[in-house]
Amino acid sequence: MTNPKLHLIDTDIHERVQYSQLLPYLPQPYRRYIEDCSWIQEKHMPFTQPAVAGVDRADAVVPDGRPAGSDLPFMQSQLLDEIGHEFGILTGALDPSPSSMHGWYEMATALASAYNDWQIEHWLEKDERLYGSVHIAAQDPQGAVKEIERVGSHKKMVQILLPIDDKLWGDPYYHPIFEAAEKHDLMIGMHHNEPPVHYGKWPRYFIEWHTLIPVAHMTMVTNMVFNGVFEKFPKLKMMMIEGGFTYVPFLMRKMDQQYRDLRHEVPWIKRMPSDIIRKHICFTTQPLEEMTKKEFLQTFEHMGTDEIVSFSTDYPHWDYDSPYEALPKGLDEGLQRKLFSENARNFYPKLPQLKEEE
Amino acid sequence: MTNPKLHLIDTDIHERVQYSQLLPYLPQPYRRYIEDCSWIQEKHMPFTQPAVAGVDRADAVVPDGRPAGSDLPFMQSQLLDEIGHEFGILTGALDPSPSSMHGWYEMATALASAYNDWQIEHWLEKDERLYGSVHIAAQDPQGAVKEIERVGSHKKMVQILLPIDDKLWGDPYYHPIFEAAEKHDLMIGMHHNEPPVHYGKWPRYFIEWHTLIPVAHMTMVTNMVFNGVFEKFPKLKMMMIEGGFTYVPFLMRKMDQQYRDLRHEVPWIKRMPSDIIRKHICFTTQPLEEMTKKEFLQTFEHMGTDEIVSFSTDYPHWDYDSPYEALPKGLDEGLQRKLFSENARNFYPKLPQLKEEE
Numbered sequence A, B: 001m002t003n004p005k006l007h008l009i010d011t012d013i014h015e016r017v018q019y020s021q022l023l024p025y026l027p028q029p030y031r032r033y034i035e036d037c038s039w040i041q042e043k044h045m046p047f048t049q050p051a052v053a054g055v056d057r058a059d060a061v062v063p064d065g066r067p068a069g070s071d072l073p074f075m076q077s078q079l080l081d082e083i084g085h086e087f088g089i090l091t092g093a094l095d096p097s098p099s100s101m102h103g104w105y106e107m108a109t110a111l112a113s114a115y116n117d118w119q120i121e122h123w124l125e126k127d128e129r130l131y132g133s134v135h136i137a138a139q140d141p142q143g144a145v146k147e148i149e150r151v152g153s154h155k156k157m158v159q160i161l162l163p164i165d166d167k168l169w170g171d172p173y174y175h176p177i178f179e180a181a182e183k184h185d186l187m188i189g190m191h192h193n194e195p196p197v198h199y200g201k202w203p204r205y206f207i208e209w210h211t212l213i214p215v216a217h218m219t220m221v222t223n224m225v226f227n228g229v230f231e232k233f234p235k236l237k238m239m240m241i242e243g244g245f246t247y248v249p250f251l252m253r254k255m256d257q258q259y260r261d262l263r264h265e266v267p268w269i270k271r272m273p274s275d276i277i278r279k280h281i282c283f284t285t286q287p288l289e290e291m292t293k294k295e296f297l298q299t300f301e302h303m304g305t306d307e308i309v310s311f312s313t314d315y316p317h318w319d320y321d322s323p324y325e326a327l328p329k330g331l332d333e334g335l336q337r338k339l340f341s342e343n344a345r346n347f348y349p350k351l352p353q354l355k356e357e358e
Helices: A019-025 A030-035 A072-084 A105-124 A141-151 A172-183 A206-211 A213-226 A248-265 A273-280 A293-303 A333-347 B019-025 B030-036 B072-084 B105-124 B141-151 B172-183 B206-211 B213-226 B248-265 B273-280 B293-303 B333-347
Strands: A008-013 A085-090 A130-135 A157-161 A187-191 A238-241 A281-284 B008-013 B085-090 B130-135 B157-161 B187-191 B238-241 B281-284
Touching (some): A008 A072, A008 A238, A008 A333, A019 A030, A019 A105, A030 A105, A085 A105, A085 A333, A105 A141, A105 A157, A141 A172, A172 A187, A206 A213, A213 A238, A213 A248, A213 A273, A213 B206, A213 B213, A248 A293, A248 B206, A248 B248, A273 A281, A281 A333, B008 B072, B008 B238, B008 B333, B019 B030, B019 B105, B030 B105, B072 B085, B085 B105, B105 B130, B105 B141, B130 B141, B157 B172, B206 B213, B213 B238, B213 B248, B213 B273, B213 B281, B248 B293, B273 B281, B281 B333
Parallel strands (some): A008 A085, A085 A130, A130 A157, A187 A238, A238 A281, B008 B085, B085 B130, B130 B157, B157 B187, B187 B238
């Protein structure tokens, strides 16, 4: 099945940690709070998980019983070697995550640091194909900037995963983080970590919540663009992860329409919102809806570009997309090359250039 | 400009009341609270309004200075006669609305009743072209059902405007209201009345809030469908007002995909979500984004139908759509007939059948 011609850059792979593994990376006094105290998870999904292995592929559970995504050799064999990845971007599966700690910011910041160190040592420096995400506790912006300064220049760190919190990211509160992102050529990655639905509450069913994840992405794109973040930080780029992309034609058109009518309210915006999106924002494919080739191509026509969408598997989650199965059949090679590789390479400045064909 | 062949059924016209006008319809002790006390508006938009006449068309302000939408003869001349409406559905402009009263439910229920009586007397019984919406205070569901029983059988009442509150409408809490809707052949109308954005908070700019109104519609459609409302109430139909419709292809595809994967969680759903939408839910056009004819037609192709979209002007608001200007040019007559008239007629069971051509 391995296909070296794919040059796949997988923009969403979840490696998983167990908190005990972070202990060597945590300074005191924080270490003892995990070693010696009860750890209270502040929030958790109120649904029965959708699959026999929770939110994971049953066949991705490590043969010795550890959870999916927690073992590098098994991930190498099942994903990277089997599919023929050129590169993969790790996005983590830290639950509870530092960003969900609404008190005790110092501990949250220490946890994010521990996670980054663990990620670098056990993943990024163990497989040349794997690139990483800087985790931060954005509720402590000074601490977050320090952490970006500390690990952001690592050659395999390509983005900052910015947690979704009460403040939307267009808020000037986040400017120091964006400044640090620009300085270190890091993208800002968005991956949902909160219920994005009705007043932030969980709906009755997993299927509702999961259907509406793109709503959080629409909210954030709208907020970032109209707040002028990309005027203030002209090199900044965003990766919208695990929200799909088929809502983008609607969102571009709606934002352009509103901008034509209401641009006097946001005079710092000098370009059409859809132009800003096309220049600064990339969207991952997964979970890709079933579409005919015609519908798929028309979606790109309506977006006015096929250069801001990047393939992702979401391994090891239950709704994993295979690069051999998820796209409509019969796409031309140029488009496949963009989706599987070129677009991600163009957006992530720190990814190496294309290898020579063997 | 009048065009009798349009047979326009305008599914969103806002008539406006001033609270003093409701006094004759309000029983005591509620009347004296408006006459004698300070009236505290619980919430208001934190933005400067987008247009010189607030949220209204400047030319729709009544010549004697009263606010747009508050005078029937002026509306008749400027809208109904000028455009050549066959019918129009009134959706109100009640701010603060009964549904925003989070305390004192009895007063909220009395206000909704007063509004309905005022609407019937001054609008529905004064112009044969105008049809109405039953306003309710859904925070008092028994009171709401009583109100539907009281005025819902009026021959010109065609829908219940259900306020958006903390509970999404798929909640069984609303079942008595849906039962009453079915009984009286009333649609359920959704028109945003709350900030639909991030955790229910207002964003920094009007343009953000206004761009993201469809997000509230996506949330509600998803919730209604997966909660099985249309299985429990097979005659129930919904009109999604002022959210546009160009997000619908995305939403249908996403819901179908999620249903294929997760249908074991919602075993009461026996049809594909997109089939449920096509049978039970209609979407109004306004505010229609600028689209080429090709993009416009492809949007219907992706929806698999052109029979669930209905034209609306949103008169007298600033972003009013004219039936002569808002659609792409060169649409064939059959499609125009559906959008301007047939689709609304098929959804609202109480609208009269097509008049004979003059």
